[in-house]
Structure formats: C-alpha cells, structure tokens
Amino acid sequence: MRMLLVEDEMKVSELVARALRAERYAVDVAADGPSGWEMADAFNYDLIILDLMLPGFSGAELLRRIRRKNQQVPILILTARDATVEKVANFEAGADDYLTKPFAFAELVMRVKVLLRRGPITRASVLRVADLEIDRLTQQVKRAGRRIELTPKEYALLEYLATNPGRVFSRTMIIEHVWDQSFEGLTNIVDVYVRHLRSKIDDPFPAKLIRTVRGVGYGLGQSADG
Amino acid sequence: MNTRSLGFRLVAWYAGVLTAVFVLLGVLTIFFLQRYLEANFLDTQARRARQIAGTLISSTSRAEEGALPGEVEKLYSPEASDRFIRITRADGRVVYVSGLPKDERYDPAQVPPASAGEHTRKVRLPENSLLIAAITAAGADGTPYVVEVGASGAGTDATLARVLLMLATGLPIAVCVAVAGGFVLVRRSLAPVARMAATAEAITQHNLGERLPEVDSGDELERLAVSLNLMISRLEAAIDGSKQFVADASHELRTPLTVMRGELESLAQDGQLPGEAREALGSVLEEVLRLAEIVEGLFALSRLDAGEAHAPWQRFDLGELAATTAGQMSLLAEDKHVSVACESHPGVIVEGDRARLKQVIVNLLDNAIKYTPGGGHVSLSVKREGGCAILEVADDGIGIPAEALPHVFKRFYRVDGSRTRAQGGAGLGLSIVESICTAHAARVEVSSVPGNGSTFRMLAPLAGEPLVNA
Numbered sequence: 001m002r003m004l005l006v007e008d009e010m011k012v013s014e015l016v017a018r019a020l021r022a023e024r025y026a027v028d029v030a031a032d033g034p035s036g037w038e039m040a041d042a043f044n045y046d047l048i049i050l051d052l053m054l055p056g057f058s059g060a061e062l063l064r065r066i067r068r069k070n071q072q073v074p075i076l077i078l079t080a081r082d083a084t085v086e087k088v089a090n091f092e093a094g095a096d097d098y099l100t101k102p103f104a105f106a107e108l109v110m111r112v113k114v115l116l117r118r119g120p121i122t123r124a125s126v127l128r129v130a131d132l133e134i135d136r137l138t139q140q141v142k143r144a145g146r147r148i149e150l151t152p153k154e155y156a157l158l159e160y161l162a163t164n165p166g167r168v169f170s171r172t173m174i175i176e177h178v179w180d181q182s183f184e185g186l187t188n189i190v191d192v193y194v195r196h197l198r199s200k201i202d203d204p205f206p207a208k209l210i211r212t213v214r215g216v217g218y219g220l221g222q223s224a225d226g
Numbered sequence: 227m228n229t230r231s232l233g234f235r236l237v238a239w240y241a242g243v244l245t246a247v248f249v250l251l252g253v254l255t256i257f258f259l260q261r262y263l264e265a266n267f268l269d270t271q272a273r274r275a276r277q278i279a280g281t282l283i284s285s286t287s288r289a290e291e292g293a294l295p296g297e298v299e300k301l302y303s304p305e306a307s308d309r310f311i312r313i314t315r316a317d318g319r320v321v322y323v324s325g326l327p328k329d330e331r332y333d334p335a336q337v338p339p340a341s342a343g344e345h346t347r348k349v350r351l352p353e354n355s356l357l358i359a360a361i362t363a364a365g366a367d368g369t370p371y372v373v374e375v376g377a378s379g380a381g382t383d384a385t386l387a388r389v390l391l392m393l394a395t396g397l398p399i400a401v402c403v404a405v406a407g408g409f410v411l412v413r414r415s416l417a418p419v420a421r422m423a424a425t426a427e428a429i430t431q432h433n434l435g436e437r438l439p440e441v442d443s444g445d446e447l448e449r450l451a452v453s454l455n456l457m458i459s460r461l462e463a464a465i466d467g468s469k470q471f472v473a474d475a476s477h478e479l480r481t482p483l484t485v486m487r488g489e490l491e492s493l494a495q496d497g498q499l500p501g502e503a504r505e506a507l508g509s510v511l512e513e514v515l516r517l518a519e520i521v522e523g524l525f526a527l528s529r530l531d532a533g534e535a536h537a538p539w540q541r542f543d544l545g546e547l548a549a550t551t552a553g554q555m556s557l558l559a560e561d562k563h564v565s566v567a568c569e570s571h572p573g574v575i576v577e578g579d580r581a582r583l584k585q586v587i588v589n590l591l592d593n594a595i596k597y598t599p600g601g602g603h604v605s606l607s608v609k610r611e612g613g614c615a616i617l618e619v620a621d622d623g624i625g626i627p628a629e630a631l632p633h634v635f636k637r638f639y640r641v642d643g644s645r646t647r648a649q650g651g652a653g654l655g656l657s658i659v660e661s662i663c664t665a666h667a668a669r670v671e672v673s674s675v676p677g678n679g680s681t682f683r684m685l686a687p688l689a690g691e692p693l694v695n696a
Contacts, residue, residue: 009481015488080480102483102518105491153557168495179554182584186592187515192561214504215511216494 001116002026003047006036006062007078008054012101016049016078019105020112033057040066045073047115052079052090060090067094074115078103104170106217127162129221132201132209134162143201153178154197157190158220161210165221168213194218233412241405248400252393259389263382264357268346272359275375278302278311279363287367291315295322309377310334310356316342316370331378332356340374348379355379418447426454434462469531476525483518490514523654527637530661541577541689544615545570545608551587552606555595563600566591570608574615577689578666586662586670589655590619590682597680598623615686622679626672634672635660659684 003020007013008031017027028043030036033056040048040062048066052059063075077095087098097111127134133142139155141148150158156178161169171187183189194210202208211219228234282297294313298304304311304324308331313322323334332354340347340360349356358376365371418441425438437458440451490511494504552568559566576583587606594604598621607618626634630641638653659682663670668686 009485011485012481012488015485015492019488019492080477101480102487102514105488153554180581180584182551182581182588183554186558186588189555189558192558195561196557213494214508215515216491216508 001046002028002043003049003112004028004030004036004039004043004045005049006030006033006040006054006059007049007051008032009051012051012078015105016108019109023109023112025112031055033059033062036062037065041069044070047074047076047112049076049078049112050095052077060093063090063093063095076111076115104173104217106168106170107173110164110167110173127159129162129165130207130209132162132220134159141201143205146204148200150197150200153193154200157193158197158201161218161220166219168211168217168219170217174217190218233409233416236412237405237408240408241401244404245397245401248397252390252397255393256386256390260382260386263385264348264379267357267377267379267382268359271357271375271377272344272346272361274302274309275359275361275373276363278313278375279361279371279373283313283363283365283371283373286365288315288365288369289367291321291365291369298322298324309375310337310358311376312337312340312372312374314339314372314374316362316372321371327378331380337374337376340372342370342372349376355383357382419450422447422451422454426458429458434458434465469528472524473528473532476521476528479517479521483514483521486514487511487518520654523658524637527654527657527661530658530665539577540580541575542580543572544574544576544583544617544686545572547580547584548587548606548608548617551584552591555588555591558592559595559604562595562598564595564598564602564604566595567603567605568607569605571610574608574610575689576615576666576686578686579662582662583666583686586659586684587617587619589659590617590684593655593682594619594621594623594680597621602679610688613688615688617684617686618681620679620681625676625678626674626680627676628674631672631674635670 001024003025005013005016005020005027007016007029010031013029013031017029020027028039028045030039033054035056036050036054037057050059050062054062059077059079063077066073066075071094074096075094076097076099077090078099078101080101090098096115099108099111125136127136131144135141136159141150141155141158157174160174160177171190174190175181175183175187178193179189194212198208198210202210209220211221213219278298281301282294286294298311298313302309302311305327308327308329309324310327310332311322311324312320312334314320318339320339326333332351336351337349337356337358340358342362344361346357346359349358355378356376357379358374360372360374362370362372422438425436429436437455438451440455441448490507493499494507494511499507548570549568552566556566591604591606598604602622604619604621607616607620609616609618626641630639633639634641635656637657639656640653660670663684663686666686668684671683671685672680673683674680
C-alpha cells in the first residue's frame with residue numbers, strides 16, 4: 001500500500017509518516033501544492049492525505065485537481081480549521097474523510113484503515129479478547145464462561161474497544177463513537193464508564209483486560225507494541 | 227414633563243425673554259402714548275386760552291372787568307361743554323370761574339390757583355383729574371390777567387386704559403401661542419436626535435455593521451451622526467480585530483499542538499518506559515489535551531461570534547432532547563452520588579441546531595454536577611411559559627456569590643479558588659452556552675444563593691413564534 005502525504009509543516013508530516021510507516025505503509029511526502037500535484041499526477045496512490053493550508057496552491061485546489069484526474073483514490077483531509085461550511089464544501093469537492101488538528105495519531109491510523117477498507121470493523125459476530133467473549137448478535141458478554149450483565153452504553157463501549165484489541169483509543173474517539181459530538185470536552189464521562197465497565201469485566205478476575213495509558217486513552221488486551 | 231430636558235429649557239428661556247420684551251414694549255407704549263395724548267389735549271386748551279385773551283381780555287380794562295363773566299358765558303358756555311375756564315387778576319382776585327360742569331365730574335372751586343406765566347399742569351381732584359393750560363394776558367389798560375382753560379383728562383385716561391387692557395390680554399395669549407409654537411419647533415428639531423438614539427441603541431455587537439442615518443444638513447446634528455458613526459466604525463474594527471486574533475491564534479496553535487500530542491502519544495505507548503517517566507508523560511499529555519480543548523473552545527466561540535453559517539436548523543422537541551441527554555449523563559452524576567431529576571412537558575417544540583442545543587444542555591448539566599457535592603440534587607426541567615420555551619437546570623450545590631453572577635458567562639472566568647482547575651474544564655463552557663443561545667435568538671439567565679445552589683434558565687423562542695421580550 002502506497003500513500004501520498006501533502007503537508008507543509010515538517011514536524012507534522014514526519015510524525016504522520018512515521019505513524020503510517022509503523023503500520024507498514026509506504027509513504028511519500030510532499031511539502032507544497034505544486035509538488036504534491038506533480039506526485040499525485042505521476043503515481044497511482046492507494047490513499048492521499050492532504051493538509052488544507054499549503055504553499056503554492058491550497059489543499060482545496062489540489063483536491064479538485066486530483067479529483068478531476070482520479071475519481072477513485074480515497075482522500076483524507078487534515079485541517080487546522082473545522083468550520084462546518086468548509087467541511088461540507090470539501091466533502092462536496094470529493095474528500096472522503098476529515099480530521100481536525102490536533103488529532104490523536106491512533107485516530108489517524110484508524111481512519112486510514114477504514115478508508116483502505118481494511119478497517120477495524122470485524123465482521124465476525126463473536127469478538128474474542130483473551131477469555132472475554134462478546135456476541136454482537138445477542139449483545140451478550142461472557143468472561144471465562146460467566147455471563148456478565150452490561151448496560152447498553154457499557155456494552156457499546158466494550159464492543160468499540162474490542163474491535164481493535166491492543167490498540168489504545170483516545171477519549172475523543174470513544175466519545176465520538178459511543179456518544180456524539182455534543183459530548184466533546186466532556187471526557188470524564190468516558191472515565192466514569194470505563195470505571196464501571198472495569199468493575200464488571202476485570203474486578204472479579206485476576207487478569208486485567210482494560211488498559212489505561214495516561215493522557216492517551218484506553219485499550220483492551222495486551223499492547224500491540226508488546 | 228421633564229423640567230431638565232433640553233426642549234423644556236429652550237422653551238422656558240424663549241418664553242421668558244419673549245414676556246420680558248412684550249412687557250417692556252407695553253410700558254414704553256403706554257408711557258409715550260400718555261405723553262402724546264396729554265400734550266395734544268393741552269395744546270387745544272392753550273389755544274382756547276389765547277383766544278379768550280385775544281378776544282376778551284385785550285379789549286377789557288380793569289373797570290370793565292365786571293362784564294367779562296357774561297361775555298365768556300355767552301361766547302364759550304363752558305358748563306355746557308364740560309370745560310373749565312378761570313380768569314384771575316394778577317393780584318389773585320378771581321374775575322371769573324366757570325360753574326359746575328354739566329356732567330358734574332369736578333368742582334371748579336377746588337382747583338388750586340395758578341401761578342403767573344404760560345404753563346400747563348395736571349390737577350388731580352378727588353373724583354377726577356383736570357388738564358389745565360394757563361397764560362398771562364394784559365387787559366386794555368395793562369392789568370395782567372391769568373387765563374386758565376382746562377378740561378377733564380377722563381378721555382385720555384380712558385383711551386390709555388383701553389390700550390392697557392388690550393396689551394394685558396394680548397400679551398399672555400401671544401406668549402402662549404409662542405410657547406406652543408416653540409414646543410413644536412423644538413420637538414421637530416430634536417426629532418433627528420431621537421431617531422439617532424433609537425438606531426444607536428439597536429446596534430449591538432452582532433450588528434455592528436449598521437450605521438446611523440447621516441442627513442446632509444451641515445449642522446451639529448450631522449456632525450453628531452458622523453462622529454457617532456466613526457466611533458462605531460472604530461469599535462467594529464477593534465472587535466473584528468480581536469475576533470480575528472482569536473481565530474488566527476487558535477488556528478496557529480493547532481499545528482504545534484498536533485506535533486506535541488503525536489510525539490507524546492507515541493512515547494507514552496512505549497512499554498519499556500519506567501513508571502515515573504510514564505506518569506510525567508501522561509501528566510504532560512493531559513495538559514496538552516486541555517490546551518487543545520481550550521483552543522477548540524476558543525475557535526468554536528469565534529465561529530459563533532462571526533455568525534458563521536450553521537448546520538441546517540430543524541424543529542424538534544426540546545423536552546425529549548433534554549430527557550435523552552440527562553439519561554446519557556446520569557452515570558456521571560451517579561458516580562458523584564448526585565441525583566438528576568428530569569421533568570419535561572411534551573410538545574415544547576423549538577427550531578435550531580440540535581447538536582448545538584444539546585451541547586447547551588450538556589454544558590449546563592456538567593456544570594451543575596461539577597459544583598454539587600455528593601448527596602446533592604440536580605433538576606432539569608423543560609416547559610413553555612409566556613410564549614417561550616424554558617429550559618431550567620437547578621442544583622443545590624455550592625452556589626455562586628452575588629458579585630460573581632454577572633461574570634459567569636465571561637470567557638475563562640472562574641468564580642474563586644474552590645472552582646479552579648481541580649474541577650477541570652477550560653472555563654469556556656458557559657461562554658459557549660451563551661454564544662449558542664445568542665445564535666438561536668435565545669437568552670440565558672442565572673440566579674443563585676451561595677450555599678443553596680444555582681439555577682440556569684434558557685429562554686428560547688418556540689418554533690414559529692418570535693421570542694417575547696418579557
């Protein structure tokens with residue numbers, strides 16, 4: 001999988017490239033509109049990540065040029081402004097997804113995977129993490145064969161964490177998936193729910209499954225990094 | 227009537243000056259008219275006296291003076307024409323005096339004797355005044371006689387009285403008419419000022435682009451309008467500048483925040499890190515996230531301020547939204563052992579950006595839960611009242627001191643030490659609530675009794691009905 005990253009902020013582009021390379025993607029980097037267009041025109045990328053504010057010409061202009069040539073390639077927009085109008089305009093111009101700075105890198109990787117249709121959405125009806133079993137059809141949860149009763153929100157939270165075991169999810173990601181954007185900034189609600197979930201999933205068992213990475217978020221199961 | 231108003235003072239001055247001028251004019255008129263009338267009258271009397279002297283005295287010697295009364299009576303019949311005639315010899319002996327006049331207005335016997343020489347005088351008698359002209363004439367043998375001719379001054383006095391009456395009745399009427407005219411004039415000339423004031427009052431921070439009407443009249447009013455407009459322009463530029471600054475600053479802050487967050491996150495997930503370093507990293511990350519939240523909030527506020535195009539508005543049941551939101555947040559309250567009661571009347575339909583109005587409820591509830599100690603109660607209610615949709619969030623928590631109440635919606639305002647960073651949050655939640663309300667033509671109010679709790683009320687227009695400004 002090869003992708004193009006057009007971002008003029010050197011440090012941001014280094015970080016994004018590093019995060020994506022860690023996922024074993026090949027990443028080409030361009031730092032302005034014209035060179036981005038040159039590369040997008042020359043190669044067939046599987047995915048293009050665009051910053052909106054670029055020297056030369058803007059990311060929006062680059063987006064239009066790429067779309068005129070190639071209707072298929074998924075495009076993810078990075079931006080420092082998240083005005084709804086602009087967002088709508090860019091979706092209309094052909095963007096597939098939109099990420100506002102400062103974003104969690106875990107989230108960027110997730111979005112990239114979704115766009116490449118290799119996303120974290122496991123189709124399996126039963127998710128397994130260690131001895132935890134989640135039946136997505138009956139919404140029943142078992143650990144070590146014992147049934148555990150969860151409230152609908154606790155279940156939604158657990159299922160979301162279980163879609164990608166080992167990965168750490170930021171509170172913002174959890175809020176956006178389990179609640180909605182009105183709860184942005186209300187990250188302590190996630191802490192409260194995780195605590196309740198822990199008391200049901202982990203407390204009765206010696207091995208703890210829910211992991212906290214302070215300042216980053218929560219994950220289920222062993223760290224993917226080791 | 228406001229006695230300190232410019233209009234009243236102008237008219238009062240105007241009426242005062244006008245009255246003074248009228249009174250002065252009246253006094254002068256009466257004075258000069260009286261002098262003129264009396265001089266004229268005396269002139270006639272003097273002519274008659276000279277006539278008597280010429281025809282009778284000059285041809286009469288001292289020995290013949292006994293015939294004078296008969297001659298005078300025959301020629302002039304003074305009683306019949308109400309005239310006073312007296313001829314006195316120089317040694318003081320009265321040769322002739324006319325009798326009681328026909329109208330009996332005065333008694334000729336009471337008129338004091340005249341001195342020699344030609345002169346005129348006004349004699350005041352008890353019932354009347356007499357205007358008398360006197361001359362000295364020599365008889366045929368050289369005997370000097372004083373001839374006095376006079377008549378009642380009643381005629382001139384009556385004329386003067388009539389003029390005085392005219393002035394006395396005319397003056398108040400003229401002043402009244404002038405004052406009424408003055409009021410109309412003042413009101414008309416001050417009307418543009420009232421219009422300017424009304425327009426200026428209607429200009430708030432949300433329609434600073436509007437200007438006062440400038441009439442090209444070249445006078446003080448035009449200058450006033452022009453200078454007020456210049457002031458509004460400067461104000462607009464200053465406010466625009468600060469809004470642009472907030473927008474630019476929050477935008478510029480995002481890139482470094484992205485880098486910091488990215489670097490720290492990848493470090494924090496490194497399992498090899500010693501526990502202490504991991505703790506420190508986590509703490510720094512939390513602050514970075516808080517910083518990001520503040521930037522986010524500022525950016526959201528500057529967008530709301532700029533009145534940016536919003537998501538399409540829809541009609542929805544505010545009570546239902548409140549109940550759902552309260553349900554979603556109940557665990558947050560339970561965790562603090564605070565109970566949340568939701569009471570909503572169905573059918574309170576409002577129009578707006580559902581997600582934003584939900585944020586209002588979330589922020590108000592979050593605030594209430596945050597500042598209510600364990601065991602406390604928070605109540606959320608939605609009802610319609612006086613044509614408004616009313617959403618109320620009340621708690622029995624620590625409350626807000628009276629002096630802090632006017633400031634709670636200000637950005638970054640924190641009540642005191644007990645509400646500081648330990649409670650979390652960026653200090654922008656209530657500002658965002660207010661801005662969202664303003665964007666929805668709604669109002670938000672707060673009342674509080676320290677120690678007994680606070681109540682926040684949002685008054686929003688019902689769908690299809692304008693907000694009644696109670």
